[in-house]
Amino acid sequence: MTATIIWTIAAITILGIVLAVVLYLVANKFKVEEDPRIDEVEKVMPGANCGGCGFAGCRAFAQSCVEAANLDNNYCPVGGNEVMKKVAAVLGLEVHEKAPMVAVVRCNGTCANRPVVNDYDGLKSCKVKAALYSGDTGCFYGCLGCGDCVSACQFGAISMDPETGLPVVDEEKCTACGACVKACPKKIIELRNKGPKNRRVFVSCVNMEKGAAARKACSSACIGCGKCAKACPFDAITVEHNVAYIDFNKCRLCRKCVVECPTGAIHDVNFPAPAPKPDKQAPKPAAKPVTPASAPAAAASPQTEASSAVKPVKPADARPAAKPEVEKKEE
Amino acid sequence: MNKLLVSPSPHIHSKTSTRSLMLDVVIALLPSVIVSVLFYGWSAVVVLASSVVFCVLLEYLITRYLMKQASTIGDLSALVTGIILALNLPPTAPWWVAMIGAVVAIGVTKMTFGGLGQNVFNPAITGRVFLLISFPAIMTTWGGAKGFIGGADAVSGATPLGIVKEGLAQGMTLDQIYAMHDFSYGQMLFANIGGSAGEISAIAIIIGFIYLLARKVIRPYITLSVLVTVAVFSGIFWLIDPTQYTDPLFNLLTGGVLLGAVFMATDYVTSPMSDKGGIIFGVGIGIITMLIRYFGSYPEGMSFAILIMNSTVPLINKFCKQKKFGRA
Amino acid sequence: MKKTFSIGGVHPDDKKISAGCAIEVLPTPKTVYISMAQHLGGPAKAVVAAGDRVKTGQVIGEPTGFISAYVHSSVTGTVKSVGLRKDLAGIPVVHVEIDVEPDEWVETADTTDTLVTEIPQDPKFIVDRIKANGVVGLGGATFPTSVKLCPPPDKKADILILNGAECEPYLTSDYRIMIEKSRQIVVGAALMKRVLGVHKVVIGIEENKPEAIAKMSEAVSSLAAGSGDYAGIEVITLKKKYPQGGEKQLIDAITRRQVKSMGLPIDVGAVVQNVATSLAVYDAVQKNRPLIDNTITVTGDCFPRQSNVLVRVGTPLSYIIDSLGGIPENAAKAISGGPMMGKAIANLDAATLKGTSSILFLTEEQTRRKPESNCIRCGRCVEACPMGLEPFLLNKLARNGMTDELEQNGVQDCIECGCCLYSCPANIPLLDSIRIAKGEVIRIIRSRTAPKK
Incomplete structure (x- = not known):
């Protein structure tokens, strides 16, 4: 009995030792030589494998960083400057800071602004819809509302607002990876500078139709009138194909264009107070769901600038107050 | 009308739906259900009712409360599973056996994979096999049920296959066994043999088969290849030694070969898509069934054969594709 | 033995309810809108401007590129405008708008009805x-x-x-x-x-x-x-x-x-x-007559006035419908073309094109898609596909964006006939996703083969 036990223990021990040696030899034989820095870089990556950097995943990005002579062409939009600094530290390279970006939905075709004329009855996909027809409203350029951007977002930063039928970007969750930009068949979503204290001014429309047609399709469309371009002291606004565009690198957030826009197509977000109105009462867009829906609309107390920079809660701007003005104007 | 409906083409749809297909299967099962009720009486009704109720109820509860979706019982697939499971049980089985079968069929085999269309194995058969292994005594006792028609001797204590297996194991020849038990093919066709509720009448099953074919619910290839394989395989052995191996007709008419070939092997979800794949699938079932019957320890092997072949379906689907247009 | 194709196919209900209606000529509307994109390939370039007088059959659009075609005026009248107008899908296309006057054909055209049977040699x-x-x-x-x-x-x-x-x-x-x-x-x-x-x-x-x-x-x-x-x-x-x-x-x-x-x-x-x-x-x-009119079937179970009408190219769809009694109350969808491959009309103000073959009205009940349920792997789509493809598989691959596998499984062969979606008992919008995937795969194939040329 004892002999059997001893033999068993001995046999198994010997077997274990032999196999360990075999494993060691095999592991040595098939060892892949890899720069150890790749692992180190990968460790500091966000690990989302979103592909926002243009590489297949975080490891591919790390490998590219290690191989690159400098980091000018590599940027992780998800991790931003912080991660890039860490990467640079690992590799002993320098990194130039890039302004943080955020996805911006450039369509203000809410249910209220755009009368619905058709009823879609196919696969719920913007791609399918875009290939089929102009969309349910008279606007050929606007948001189709099927949420391809929502499903493209890996970070849960985009959701559809059931009230407006438009996608809403959660600025905190958005990493500017650009997946939604690629997913949108109408090219509505754009990556823009997040701006100081998350303040941005942008044209929330891409309708290239002539003024009257654009206006007919959507009450807050850009009609390409060019008033904003004239008002801009920094030459940041260009009007091409009947639609204005604000170059965020030139824009200084003075908001002269916002008050000038006759349809309320230019949006300013995260400003503590409404844009100054120089002489006349300027209309403002009827609905601007730019901040997350979780932001309490009743947050009437003005946020301090420091807190709004960290958490962009919808400031107590005068939007609700401006609402009647728009309606008055339209009547 | 004020808003025009817009959708990609096509703009019309054939009237066929999952529900209509399942309803056709239910109708095709009716002859077998009626026969089993006639011959086994109230006990068959109890088995049927409990199996169907538990299957449907379970699917409803799981979809609504576990998966938090709209209930899918409207597609009638749970009803079909319930009926087929009942037809696979002995009429004397207590209600709780049917309930356990339903839990295994719907809960384990079907819904854990994501519901209809996602399961790898046929739910009803998995349920039956589970019961067969767990409660062999209940699952192989047939006597005691009093039918609405037919005398007490209509139901014998064991299935013909069981009797044969037993007899051969005791060293008897087939002629001796037959002489003792007086089987006739007429009895087998018209429900005069012992067996689970669905096995007893070949005619009822064939009526269902013809209905399914006429309604184009199934294609005949799987069923026919199972039957032909069983006949050929047993034919060869029977010709070699008729005293030890049962003849082809006996094999076709007993032990759920027909029920399995018509209703269970042809289950859309767990059978190959192409006709070629269906033939391979059917031949596989036939061979495995006969191997189990002749050489295995169970008297019959249809359920095991179908389960085993279910697992090969993805592979068969991968290799048996339809010929594409314009590609030699 | 009557001939037919070898793989797949479906048998939708015939419904040729307008078969008995002889072709009627519809009066020309007051204004026609002639699209410059009436053919496959590059859209034609408008060669008339607002204020020009055009005769019936006069060239108003010239081809751009090898695969393109001439576009002629279908009426006599004055060009009112040349500009973007929405087609039946609501997509802006260049149209020539012409105010209609009584017909005056270009001199070269033979407008008689005599049958010319002699075939030119050249x-x-x-x-x-x-x-x-x-x-x-x-x-x-x-x-x-x-x-x-x-x-x-x-x-x-x-x-x-x-x-x-x-x-x-x-x-x-x-x-x-x-x-x-x-x-x-x-x-x-x-x-x-x-x-x-x-x-x-x-x-x-x-x-x-x-x-x-x-x-x-x-x-x-x-x-x-x-x-x-x-x-x-x-x-x-x-x-x-x-x-x-x-x-x-x-x-x-x-x-x-x-x-x-x-x-x-x-x-x-x-x-x-x-x-x-x-x-x-x-x-x-x-006859040296340009293609300026075509026969259009106006039909539907809910449409009382079944017709086959001969209309000039550029006639607004709403004009045709109104002259035949207007849109039926219970119509939910208007289709240009047949119910299997036709395009749903999103904009009834759009004008007819050379290739417009019908306006079909379907009711909500006939055309509304039923909610999608799980694939039951019945293989009906495979059976129905006339190209021998596996729509259920292509649909799955397409929804996951697996372009290599899509190509291996022949998505580029799809002819978009709609048999798969028509026959799917689970109402899965197979063709919707396959059509998009097909476009992507063909683009990939083209971009791969292009540099070799």
């Missing part, structure tokens, strides 16, 4: 006339006919197939012209036969149109008796099965040759033209 003359008169394929794709009739020199056609299958339910415009203008169609076929230099012309008609088969056969035999130019033309009865009228399916049905994946009919020596195209070819060559 193929080039025929092709030039076809091109100059803006004839495009009227079977659905609106591919410029002159391009299709001039295959590359290394490829030679040996059979011309005239497509009279009209396999889509409801549509009857081809059926009516085959009955009412059978001789002209046969002359058109003989003209194309001369151009292609083929000896065999087959006119394929489905068995559900016995009257058209009789009329066409009679026209062929009487013309063949008069001249040797009509030898080798025959009418073949086809089994009723959708999509018989698909180009590849029709070639398969008639010649048993299968066009290779990504190939063209000419690769197997066949050229397919629609019967309506043949009629347009007749008008263009024998």
